[in-house]
Amino acid sequence: MPPLLTAAGDEFDKARITLYAYRHSYAQRHADAGTPVDVLRELMGHKTLGTTQTYYRVSEKRTRQAVDRLVTLQFDRHGSRLWDEAKALLDHEHTRMRIGQVAVPFGICAEPSNVKAGGHACPFRFRCLGCDHFRTDPSYLPDLRTYLDTLLRDRERLAAATELDAWARAEATPSEEEISRLRRLIRRVESNLDALTDEEREEIRQATSALRRSRAVQLGMPTLRPAAGGLPLEREA
Ligand code: SF4
Numbered sequence: 001m002p003p004l005l006t007a008a009g010d011e012f013d014k015a016r017i018t019l020y021a022y023r024h025s026y027a028q029r030h031a032d033a034g035t036p037v038d039v040l041r042e043l044m045g046h047k048t049l050g051t052t053q054t055y056y057r058v059s060e061k062r063t064r065q066a067v068d069r070l071v072t073l074q075f076d077r078h079g080s081r082l083w084d085e086a087k088a089l090l091d092h093e094h095t096r097m098r099i100g101q102v103a104v105p106f107g108i109c110a111e112p113s114n115v116k117a118g119g120h121a122c123p124f125r126f127r128c129l130g131c132d133h134f135r136t137d138p139s140y141l142p143d144l145r146t147y148l149d150t151l152l153r154d155r156e157r158l159a160a161a162t163e164l165d166a167w168a169r170a171e172a173t174p175s176e177e178e179i180s181r182l183r184r185l186i187r188r189v190e191s192n193l194d195a196l197t198d199e200e201r202e203e204i205r206q207a208t209s210a211l212r213r214s215r216a217v218q219l220g221m222p223t224l225r226p227a228a229g230g231l232p233l234e235r236e237a
Pocket residue numbers: 104108109110111114122123124125126127128129131132133134135
């Protein structure tokens with residue numbers, strides 16, 4: 001075997017090579033080339049996407065490309081596009097985005113005190129759909145749909161609950177305003193995706209896959225059950 005050189009040009013110690021590591025290299029190269037994770041799962045013979053995802057890391061470059069692609073489809077809480085004309089973000093804008101926002105379960109929060117506290121100090125009890133500091137993009141579409149399911153299920157369950165005082169039931173029941181705002185936001189994201197070409201939608205799908213893989217798990221936030229399936233960006237029947 002010829003000398004193996006690292007990215008810095010040093011020779012890699014061949015004694016440290018294990019055959020099994022080739023599976024990781026194989027997965028990483030496919031991931032960097034943008035192979036969809038479900039295709040990679042097939043190629044690697046895994047039963048679950050979760051197993052496949054442990055075989056590669058999302059590179060900084062790929063994350064940046066994904067952020068660039070999705071930022072043009074960022075929406076405020078009213079469903080209005082925020083960066084209609086946005087092109088690739090400059091370096092300092094990437095840095096600002098990373099430190100100037102934190103993830104919330106179905107989008108992004110840019111409220112300074114909450115960002116400073118790492119997402120643990122929302123001053124508005126996480127009423128994101130009614131907050132000017134909230135924004136979202138198509139990578140959160142599965143989570144928006146899951147949240148809508150949760151609200152609808154909670155509304156039904158609370159309507160049938162007999163063990164609550166009226167005031168407690170009223171406070172715990174999701175408001176019609178929140179439900180209708182969420183439905184409207186989902187429709188806006190979906191209709192913007194519908195307007196894209198097949199090629200653009202595929203780019204968004206790949207960017208979504210990269211970002212959802214790299215997104216940090218948030219602490220101290222209201223939790224949602226994970227969105228079912230892979231990345232269902234398409235409209236539901
Ligand atoms: S309501 Fe949501 S978007 Fe607004 S400050 Fe709180 S966490 Fe941030």
